[in-house]
Amino acid sequence: MPTLGAIADDFTGATDLATMLVARGYRTVVAVGSDSIADESGRTAVDDADAVVIALKSRTAPVAEAVGSSLAALRALRAAGCRRFYFKYCSTFDSTAEGNIGPVADALLNAIGERRAVVVPSFPATGRTVYRGRLFVHDELLDESPMRHHPLTPMRDAHVGRLLTPQTTHPVRLVGLDTVRAGAAALSAALDDPSLADALVVVDATEDEDLRTISAATAHHPLVTGAAGLALGLTGPRPGAARVAAVSRPGDPAVVLSGSASSATRAQVAHGRAHLPHRKLDLAALRADFDAAVDDLVAFARSCWEQDPQRPPLLYAVGDLSDLDDSPAASALVERALAACAARLVAAGARRLLVAGGETSGAVVTALGVRTLTIGSPIAPGVTWARAQVTVPTQDDGHNANGRTEDGHLVDVALKSGNFGATDIFTEAWSALV
Numbered sequence: 001m002p003t004l005g006a007i008a009d010d011f012t013g014a015t016d017l018a019t020m021l022v023a024r025g026y027r028t029v030v031a032v033g034s035d036s037i038a039d040e041s042g043r044t045a046v047d048d049a050d051a052v053v054i055a056l057k058s059r060t061a062p063v064a065e066a067v068g069s070s071l072a073a074l075r076a077l078r079a080a081g082c083r084r085f086y087f088k089y090c091s092t093f094d095s096t097a098e099g100n101i102g103p104v105a106d107a108l109l110n111a112i113g114e115r116r117a118v119v120v121p122s123f124p125a126t127g128r129t130v131y132r133g134r135l136f137v138h139d140e141l142l143d144e145s146p147m148r149h150h151p152l153t154p155m156r157d158a159h160v161g162r163l164l165t166p167q168t169t170h171p172v173r174l175v176g177l178d179t180v181r182a183g184a185a186a187l188s189a190a191l192d193d194p195s196l197a198d199a200l201v202v203v204d205a206t207e208d209e210d211l212r213t214i215s216a217a218t219a220h221h222p223l224v225t226g227a228a229g230l231a232l233g234l235t236g237p238r239p240g241a242a243r244v245a246a247v248s249r250p251g252d253p254a255v256v257l258s259g260s261a262s263s264a265t266r267a268q269v270a271h272g273r274a275h276l277p278h279r280k281l282d283l284a285a286l287r288a289d290f291d292a293a294v295d296d297l298v299a300f301a302r303s304c305w306e307q308d309p310q311r312p313p314l315l316y317a318v319g320d321l322s323d324l325d326d327s328p329a330a331s332a333l334v335e336r337a338l339a340a341c342a343a344r345l346v347a348a349g350a351r352r353l354l355v356a357g358g359e360t361s362g363a364v365v366t367a368l369g370v371r372t373l374t375i376g377s378p379i380a381p382g383v384t385w386a387r388a389q390v391t392v393p394t395q396d397d398g399h400n401a402n403g404r405t406e407d408g409h410l411v412d413v414a415l416k417s418g419n420f421g422a423t424d425i426f427t428e429a430w431s432a433l434v
């Protein structure tokens with residue numbers, strides 16, 4: 001029965017945290033939404049796990065919806081046996097003035113009966129560090145990094161306290177690096193100071209060792225909040241927890257679906273365009289006749305498989321920032337299009353999917369009817385292969401809704417956060433599928 005329960009505000013974040021938990025000795029299952037923990041007969045999919053991560057698509061949802069789905073996740077995790085909780089958000093603190101990090105943290109604290117939680121977005125392995133409460137992305141302050149151009153959550157301040165204060169009813173305080181470096185006992189005492197009793201406490205961390213110290217100092221906190229880095233300091237009951245093997249074989253139909261506009265993804269798209277057959281989504285065509293435009297993308301991908309099964313086609317939305325359309329419906333249209341392509345392509349035989357972008361991954365995995373993801377081989381810090389049981393219709397031609405079955409297939413998926421992964425990940429990730 002699991003003891004650690006995590007709520008991730010997007011899908012790439014969920015596999016990011018899960019891969020860290022597996023490495024720390026937790027057998028971990030990612031459940032897609034709260035309802036995926038148990039099936040219709042009440043049988044739970046997580047009895048054999050030590051940790052469960054519920055993947056939500058709540059990062060940019062309306063505040064009330066994000067709070068509601070996070071509280072439902074907490075209830076599901078408690079019902080599954082979890083006693084300690086981890087609210088996972090983005091290492092670049094992706095949020096708006098309204099939320100959803102603050103409102104969800106407030107609601108979870110209230111439901112758990114606690115008043116204080118740490119706030120730890122630092123993840124040095126991916127270049128995210130927090131010093132004097134300011135969030136850096138590699139050498140740049142968050143608001144000077146490409147995150148200032150994010151289509152959904154443009155980050156225009158690097159001061160975590162200033163970002164969080166308008167989102168929460170709790171006071172926001174900082175515990176600095178000097179206290180962290182004084183060790184776990186000193187940090188624990190600082191966090192227990194009555195002046196922080198009611199606070200969301202941003203804790204500085206610039207190195208992995210700082211995260212281990214924070215983890216040790218908060219081992220008795222029923223709720224911690226942060227990016228996946230904070231899990232570095234956890235120790236699960238099963239050192240050497242197994243990762244699942246690939247279900248597909250080299251040469252099985254594969255596709256890269258990219259809806260991310262992040263700078264790392266744009267470099268990956270440029271590399272992919274140089275080495276893979278590729279098609280950019282045409283927003284005007286999708287608006288004019290959605291089904292016909294998706295048909296076209298699917299037909300292109302299938303023709304690529306026929307020509308060279310070793311080179312996965314790349315379907316992408318953004319090559320350059322000038323591709324971004326700032327009308328409110330554009331991002332939803334792109335998500336819907338890539339989700340439709342994914343469902344049609346799996347129905348047509350795709351067994352290896354690399355998806356770039358957190359919101360995009362949420363749309364794709366949901367469209368595939370995936371209930372749980374089991375962690376497989378790592379690709380890069382924060383990016384992993386995972387095994388998914390999809391329940392899209394099985395159709396020979398990938399077009400016709402007749403003859404649908406709900407048996408499902410096992411598929412290898414990698415959900416790549418926008419800013420994670422090396423430039424050649426779209427061509428190299430496949431070699432990690434073992």
Ligand SMILES: Nc1ncnc2c1ncn2[C@@H]1O[C@H](COP(=O)(O)OP(=O)(O)O)[C@@H](O)[C@H]1O
Pocket residue numbers: 150151152259260261262265283317318323324325326330331332333334335356357358359360361416417418419
């Ligand atoms: N051309 C475009 N115009 C507007 N929005 C877009 C465009 N292409 C992609 N998007 C949207 O941008 C968002 C990118 O977010 P996400 O998938 O989470 O990527 P990341 O992980 O880089 O943050 C998605 O909602 C996607 O649909």
Ligand SMILES: O=C(O)[C@@H](O)C(=O)COP(=O)(O)O
Pocket residue numbers: 010012013014016017089090091092227228262357358359382416417418419
């Ligand atoms: O913590 C992180 O940076 C990632 O796990 C994450 O949440 C990424 O989000 P996207 O960049 O939107 O994929």
